Amino acid sequence: MEQLSEFPFSGIVGQEIAKRALLLYAVNPAIGGVLINGSRGSGKSQLLHAASLLIPDRLKISIPVNITADRLLGSFDMTAAIDRGRLVRSPGLLETADGQLLLADHMNLVPEALIREIVYTCSSGWVHLQREGMSKIRRSRFMLLAAMDSGDGVPSPSLLDHFGFCVTLAELADPKDRAEIIRRRLLFEQDPDAFRNRCQRQEDALRLQIQAAGQLIPYMEVTAEMIQLASSIAVEAGIASARAELSLVEGAKAAAAWDGRTKVTKEDIRKIAEYVLPHRMREAVEKTHASCGPPLEPDAGVQTNPLADRTNFSHAPAQHCDHGDERTNPNETGGAFNQGRTEMPGEEEPNDSQSVFNDRMDEQVLFPDETYRIEPLKWNMKRKLEYEGSGKRYESRTLQKRGRSVGAVYPNRKQRTDVAFDATIRAAAPYQLIRTKKDGVAFAIELDDLRLKKRENRVGSTLLFVVDASGSMLARKRMAAVKGGILSLLRDSYVKRDRIGMIAFRREEAELVLPVTRSIDTASKHLRDIPTGGRTPLAAGIHLAYKVLQAEKRRNHDTIPTLIFVTDGRANQSPSGLSAHSDIWNECLEAASRIRLAGISSLVIDTEQGFVKFGRSKELAEALGAEYRVLEHLNEAGFADAVRINIGWVR
């Protein structure tokens, strides 16, 4: 059967910018790791594997998603323990990878603590071992090729900074190119050998060129002026890390060597900037957004959607790279990033208006960028205590048998199942010489040796927003603030393992418009387009919320579900067809008490405005047994804070 991992590099259609990044890295490993970001099915795995075939004299070591700390960092060798009853250190992948090539295909699905070890080792060249009684520092220099789908969540900026280059794969828009991709894929699957043979000459040529260019690297001339240019580009981009400049210079060396030159030019440095800046600028963009608006936009007056900058970190830099560049063709410097994946034609942001009228005249789509303010809420001690046990908003260690095994712990009196045999055997090893062994057993284990698996489950919180999308939410663009708030909560959800979903109710029914996710991309795509307008079927919203959370609890037993209702409580539409207002309201209260009885905690944010207030949301909160807050002037950050504080997160 054909191995897709053997698809040749030169058989890949398009993706020239990513290909060049990989080739340059092959020429000069001092660039630091390369990260390929791309949506599902964009060919990132293929690209990585294909590139690895070109890199000479290195073994390819894969990092699977299931990797545990002992295999990555090293541990005591189980075979030696059982066989000889002795503790012998066995090196982890980070050590054996010295001089080789590490391949992390779904990097962002690996636990973040382990990603950190991988990228730190790659950029420092040292493995630091401090575990299981081992204390060692070892040299390890390897090449790192990683891929991720940012729809699955994006690692923290500090981790991304450790990658020399990052490329986001562009979607090919030309049908001819896409047809060619299909054609070649069919050919390859039909006869992989013949396909590889056809690419052989090109592959050999690439290998030769990599080799030849690699030999020029030590003789490369980099003037002080060039180094200064690299620094000023990094500084202008608002990047604090010196790694950017180093990668910039090393990358420029590779680019010059690739062309057979021995002197780095301005042009080399500028071209490399697009590989070095985008993943590092995300943080810079976020910081500046928090303080003083978007200074990176050339036209300060045009308020583009801040989401685009924050969620698609490859988006921002292109404009910037052009700055101070005598070549003003934006396609040349920013091509890879401007053909961006999320920016679809017809989905352009409105420049001067925050709302777009739908076909239906009573509906609007409000983009999440409105500014309102909410008074900071006080800590709620009761709630905080309630959640402190398990709700660390990060992976919680559980003694249940679910979750990813991350190590071993001593058993307690009650719990003797879920044994971590590897750790148990290592614990028993030193005593083998003095223990008497039973018949038919090579190894004697006693109760004291017993270790249990320490498991990590993505607990975090599941926040389900139940949002009034009826006509009344149009007033003063409250919907925009709510959308913005939800996204700002999602933005750090990758690290925190929170899951966020959203139900909108309007017109006749309630709909799960954002299925519970921690994917920023999915969320922003769904959220942006939710229209607002029509009647208020509040009870339908409550019913659906109950159903979705029950399903969520089934899927993830350890989850801490919280419902957040955002409504003025003016229900005027019944899912069961009631017409009298009092009946409709009673229906809501009944549904609410069902949620209270199920022990689901909730928060009601009251959006009622105007002189005449009905106070319905307060009633709703009581029926839910919920915390109650009044929305005054809410901005997205304020909204996010309100939620954070209420469910007891520590920021």
Added chain:
Amino acid sequence: MKDVEQQYPFTAIVGQSRMKLALILNVVNPKLGGVLIRGEKGTAKSTAVRALAGLMPDLKVINLPVSATEDRVVGALDIEHAIKTGEKKFEPGLLAAAHGHILYIDEINLLDDHIVDVLLDAAAMGVNTVEREGISYSHPSRFLLVGTMNPEEGDLRPQLLDRFALSVEIGGEKDVRERALVIRRRMDFECDPASFSAHYKAEQERLLHQILQARERLGQIEVSDDMLELAAAIGIELEVEGHRSDITLIKTALTLAAWRGQDSVSHEHMQEAAYLVLPHRMRRQPFEESGGIEQRLYALLGSKAMVQA
């Protein structure tokens, strides 16, 4: 595991033709990449999957229960062997068992996140690499991924959705006579499985023969450049992410042509394939009336048909 004789015959399943087609296409072309069956409880989803295995000699159904732990999925150290002999031995998990067979996950949308991650990793390259808890091992793992889910209980991650070549949406049979037929056959089967199966033996063999014939023909099917470009144009116009859907669309059309006994991929094959390949990959529009996806597909393929003609 149940005997083959005890298996409800595939050909005895009433209706659900699209689901049956999707399953058969995957057997005809094992490189296609699986089926996701979406629908309510009691719509013969798992019966069909099991029956498919009953149809093919040497095809097994490996069940991955939602409660499975990571070590059982990817494999782990054989502790007993280690302690008895002092040797380290890999005890293969479900991904190894599923190699060359059907990996069946009922209620796949309720699967733990990290199990989904592991599945994605293995499905991507057809290899299961294990680096955990003292074990370092790797083995081929290519399987026909069949998942079932009730969409009301929550969606799948888009990344996993995209791994399924085909998807079918199934509902309960609406026709009273058909429903009665479902009940009658079920009762007959339970009353006397052996004679019920015997009754369908000839039909089962005929279907198997057809499948084997289609497999042989698959290598010879021709696909024109026009069809390749049509696949690309569909992907672009429907804003489907990535190239996997383009490739799958063509492969499905090829398989359909082979299944229907034709020599080349026609526009009709593309159209039929599109309904299996695209719905779960298209970006869902909020508040979209149900049927919207069908309409967009219809509008697009309809207009393309005009262009072709």
